[in-house]
Amino acid sequence: MNGFPALSVENLTRHFGSTRAVDGVTFTVESGRIAGFIGPNGAGKTTTMRILATLEVPTSGEAHICGFSAVDDPERVRQVVGFMPDHFGVYPYVACWEYLDFFARAYGLRGAERRDAVERTLAYTGIDSVADKPTRALSKGMRQRLSLGRALIHDPSVLILDEPAAGLDPRARIELRRLIRDLADQGKAILVSSHILTELSDIVDEVIVIEQGRLVAAGPMADIRQQLDRSCTIELVVAENPEGAVAWLQERLEVRHVERNGMKIQVVCAEAEEEVDEADVLVELVGAGFRVRRFGVRQETLEDLFLELTEGKLQ
Ligand SMILES: Nc1ncnc2c1ncn2[C@@H]1O[C@H](COP(=O)(O)OP(=O)(O)OP(=O)(O)O)[C@@H](O)[C@H]1O
Ligand SMILES: [Mg+2]
Numbered sequence: 131m132n133g134f135p136a137l138s139v140e141n142l143t144r145h146f147g148s149t150r151a152v153d154g155v156t157f158t159v160e161s162g163r164i165a166g167f168i169g170p171n172g173a174g175k176t177t178t179m180r181i182l183a184t185l186e187v188p189t190s191g192e193a194h195i196c197g198f199s200a201v202d203d204p205e206r207v208r209q210v211v212g213f214m215p216d217h218f219g220v221y222p223y224v225a226c227w228e229y230l231d232f233f234a235r236a237y238g239l240r241g242a243e244r245r246d247a248v249e250r251t252l253a254y255t256g257i258d259s260v261a262d263k264p265t266r267a268l269s270k271g272m273r274q275r276l277s278l279g280r281a282l283i284h285d286p287s288v289l290i291l292d293e294p295a296a297g298l299d300p301r302a303r304i305e306l307r308r309l310i311r312d313l314a315d316q317g318k319a320i321l322v323s324s325h326i327l328t329e330l331s332d333i334v335d336e337v338i339v340i341e342q343g344r345l346v347a348a349g350p351m352a353d354i355r356q357q358l359d360r361s362c363t364i365e366l367v368v369a370e371n372p373e374g375a376v377a378w379l380q381e382r383l384e385v386r387h388v389e390r391n392g393m394k395i396q397v398v399c400a401e402a403e404e405e406v407d408e409a410d411v412l413v414e415l416v417g418a419g420f421r422v423r424r425f426g427v428r429q430e431t432l433e434d435l436f437l438e439l440t441e442g443k444l445q
Contacts, residue, residue, distance in 0.1 A: 143191045144177050367425075378418055
């Protein structure tokens with residue numbers, strides 16, 4: 131494109147009275163990448179996204195979409211950004227197609243181009259079968275699809291999705307993930323917030339973590355994991371003597387935390403200087419006479435990272 135990152139915020143700050151909703155946040159998202167935007171309630175995610183979508187102005191700092199300033203050049207930004215808010219707007223009595231048609235007009239699409247955009251969007255988001263229904267008659271999942279459709283109607287280069295998976299059933303979530311991946315594969319940059327971290331971890335290329343308006347971490351999950359105190363979690367199930375197995379593990383490894391539920395044991399170990407080979411641990415455990423039914427090492431999930439990085443302070 132024009133050499134700029136698709137989306138960037140620089141030292142972005144937004145105060146509401148004494149609340150520092152966003153407090154000096156800087157990050158970028160490149161084309162074709164999906165960035166998961168996570169943080170506790172009130173962390174400042176929606177405020178940041180609304181500024182990027184030109185619906186809010188920052189107290190200071192900058193937000194750019196495709197090199198255009200969301201502050202100084204909101205008209206240009208609106209042409210290249212699509213925003214899916216965390217709640218569905220008004221217009222309960224218009225039909226789905228009319229709703230999309232209205233926004234297509236607002237984006238300046240005319241004639242056949244507008245009809246094509248509406249048809250293409252209805253089909254892409256899988257709501258063509260309810261095109262004539264009024265929006266108030268839609269189920270939550272259908273409404274989310276329509277809301278995504280609205281964000282896509284003008285084929286923007288950057289998509290900002292505020293909790294798009296909220297309230298969706300498992301199948302609808304899988305479908306949404308597929309759509310988001312597909313949109314990124316088309317070259318769009320996507321910033322997506324969610325509290326459903328298991329949902330995000332499968333699709334995001336990087337994560338941006340904020341708390342109380344401040345950036346806590348940003349980058350690919352693997353990089354963030356590396357910056358943290360390394361730990362590894364071993365999960366095992368024994369046939370008998372779980373207390374003995376825990377004692378043995380504590381002797382053998384640098385165990386930080388143990389959780390036991392009947393025969394099921396989970397130990398979080400500090401990663402020692404020289405890496406622990408789980409295969410050796412299993413061989414030794416069995417050699418020591420423990421009857422092991424199941425044994426595995428669990429990678430840190432996005433949820434683990436979130437809990438480690440944030441302190442749960444609300445504002
Ligand atoms: N218009 C407003 N007026 C006053 N305070 C606001 C306004 N909008 C947001 N805030 C405050 O700014 C802070 C950040 O809110 P924001 O909605 O951006 O958080 P969030 O990360 O999206 O939270 P959630 O996960 O609950 O959606 C909160 O303390 C909130 O109360
Ligand atoms: Mg929010």
